[in-house]
Amino acid sequence: MRRMGALLFAAAAALIAWSLAAQVRTARDGKQLFASRCGGCHSLDRDQEGPRLGGVFGRAAGSLKSFEYSKALKNSGIIWNAATLDRWLADPGTFVPANDMNFRVPDPVERQAIIAYLQHRGR
Numbered sequence: 001m002r003r004m005g006a007l008l009f010a011a012a013a014a015l016i017a018w019s020l021a022a023q024v025r026t027a028r029d030g031k032q033l034f035a036s037r038c039g040g041c042h043s044l045d046r047d048q049e050g051p052r053l054g055g056v057f058g059r060a061a062g063s064l065k066s067f068e069y070s071k072a073l074k075n076s077g078i079i080w081n082a083a084t085l086d087r088w089l090a091d092p093g094t095f096v097p098a099n100d101m102n103f104r105v106p107d108p109v110e111r112q113a114i115i116a117y118l119q120h121r122g123r
Contacts, residue, residue: 030117033110041103044121050101056080057119061096072098085115 034042044054051067058081062074076096078084087095089105105111 026113026116028117030113030115031121033114034117037103037105037110038114053118056085070096070098070100072096073100082115082119085118086111089114 038050038053041048041050042053044052046052047064047067051064051069058079061076061078061080061084062069073096076099078088078096080088084095086108089111090108091104092099092101105114
């Protein structure tokens with residue numbers, strides 16, 4: 001019985017370690033994906049063609065005073081979190097019709113990596 005408990009503990013510890021490593025890898029991959037997919041229009045620390053995305057988690061959509069957003073996004077009532085960013089990146093035009101962003105990230109694994117990067121590095 002003790003041996004079974006020790007095996008279960010070891011398996012749980014290995015699963016937790018693997019999960020943490022996957023999160024780190026996802027955020028690292030997200031940095032590269034952010035640079036290649038989003039970096040043409042966005043930066044973490046300054047507005048460009050698109051608004052700066054540093055600190056986006058918990059921020060109301062369309063709320064940066066330094067950037068001119070579409071009326072649709074300003075009036076959307078969205079608070080950015082993992083779920084809303086996923087829907088936005090999957091298809092901004094469906095999520096918020098009449099917004100100004102027409103770029104999509106159709107691959108859910110790539111979206112999750114970008115979101116992990118924004119959540120962990122974009123503060």
